[in-house]
Amino acid sequence: MIDSLSRRIAAWLAHQLSIDSDTKEIYQYGLNLLILNLLEVLLILLISILIDKLYTTLVVLIVFTVFRGVVGGAHMSTPGRCLLVGTVQIVILGIIAAMPINATILYVLLFGTLLFNLGITIKWVPGGTEKKPMSEPTVRRRSKIISFMITLSWLIVILILIYKSNTKYILPMILGGLSAMFLVTPVGYRFNAILDVKPNLGKGGEKNEIL
């Protein structure tokens, strides 16, 4: 559906602007990415409004997006599965994040996630795929540095929230960061492959482990 819509819009643009077929292909690819991501964000926001968990889901989504942009990770094989799994994943995390939690457990979770994120950054970031391997040493080094900086900023924001006694959004921040980093690990690749019903389970994860 997304592909067909992108093709139609790209054909309309090609007709309006009299462009060559290469440019039309690039527009179609850009439209594919744009529509898919906008649709996913809209779906997540719509469902979170319907279940009255907008703010926690929004924080999970923002933190997930910021980490995901740099660290990469496992992908799905079709846009439909991507929409379904991505939406359900973020909404479930938004629901969990809205639950009341003991302060001690929260701090243990925060410390654990910090160590987890730093460890994953050193060992596996960025998580490549077959279409985007990200195997160049320069790219990998740069992604690791940016990932460290994002983790540090993430920690600073959480510490400010703790200082201001606004602990409501700490758990969504932890879950957003944790879920994005999880998808970079070989276990995360295998988990996504199971959801994707792929015959070759964990291929990307093993590849990422070698890289």
Next chain:
Amino acid sequence: MKYYSIFLKVFTAVLVFVASTGISSFCWVGQYEPDVPKALKEKAL
């Protein structure tokens, strides 16, 4: 007509920018990557 032409230019510029992220290390929130068109790969080289 003038605004329509500006809209088309801005819209296509956004599309080219979004498409260019497909060959960069940036990863979108959506967990699906469409096949990168050959023309874009060639332009990147």
